[in-house]
Amino acid sequence: MHVLIHQVFRIFLHLGASGLVLLGILDSSFLFLPIGNDLLLIALIAHHHGNFFICVLAASVGSAIGVLLLDLVTRKGGEEGLKKLMSQPRLSYLKKKMKQHAAIGLVTASLAPPPFPFTAIIAAASALQYPRIRLILVVLAARAARFTLVGYAALRLHRQILQIANSTGFLWLMEAFSALCVIGSIISVVRWIRRSRSPSARRAKV
Numbered sequence: 001m002h003v004l005i006h007q008v009f010r011i012f013l014h015l016g017a018s019g020l021v022l023l024g025i026l027d028s029s030f031l032f033l034p035i036g037n038d039l040l041l042i043a044l045i046a047h048h049h050g051n052f053f054i055c056v057l058a059a060s061v062g063s064a065i066g067v068l069l070l071d072l073v074t075r076k077g078g079e080e081g082l083k084k085l086m087s088q089p090r091l092s093y094l095k096k097k098m099k100q101h102a103a104i105g106l107v108t109a110s111l112a113p114p115p116f117p118f119t120a121i122i123a124a125a126s127a128l129q130y131p132r133i134r135l136i137l138v139v140l141a142a143r144a145a146r147f148t149l150v151g152y153a154a155l156r157l158h159r160q161i162l163q164i165a166n167s168t169g170f171l172w173l174m175e176a177f178s179a180l181c182v183i184g185s186i187i188s189v190v191r192w193i194r195r196s197r198s199p200s201a202r203r204a205k206v
Contacts, residue, residue, distance in 0.1 A: 012040055017051070017058035020044070024062020028118070028139075029069040035113060037063070038150050045154040056151050060144040063110075067122055067139045074126040094124040102130050103138055110142030 012019035023037050037059050044055050079095075097105050102125060109121035125135055 013043060013047075016044060017054050020055055020058040021062035021065070024059050024064075025066040025069065028063040028066025028122075037147075038113075041147055041150055042154040045151045049155060052151050052155065056144060056147045059147045060140055063143045064136050064140040068132075068136055070119065070122050071126040071132055071135060074123040075129065075132070078127050078129075090120070091124075094120065095128060098124055098128050098130065103134075106130075106135065106138045107142045110139050111146050 012023065015022065020037060020040055023040055027036055041055055041059050045052055079091075105121055106125060109116060109118045112118070122135070122139070126132075
């Protein structure tokens, strides 16, 4: 298993900035890949210091594109669509926060690490008709700030990071993390498929 994970990670490393864009799109839209972009960003910058700015930009743009894809789906469904994705208490809480401090909530979600509900906040903002352009720009700026800090940490601690990455314990951790991502992604995709089914389609099957 660790051989497969190692190979997949090597593929993303080989893709470089393109891999960061791809992973950012997947992580910020419909799949479950917590801190995946952070880990790849750290690895790329630790190996190639000169790519700091392009890597930060690629990760930020990928995340913004993922948010755009999520927005295109959730904005059409509106509040009714959100009811299919989360409980009523959680929806009521998000509605209140979005009305009072939407931008602050988006910035916090973009900066905070898992398990902060980034996808839920983005979906709520889109469904409650927060302006799309403003949404993308806020997320892009906040993600750029986050990835800049992560990248700076990689520059300062690159020797220690490379030692950890080559350790057996890290490989086992990555195996557990990958399994969690697969399970979480399957659940996420199933939820989005169920949500996308129209009431008329469900009635037709009855």
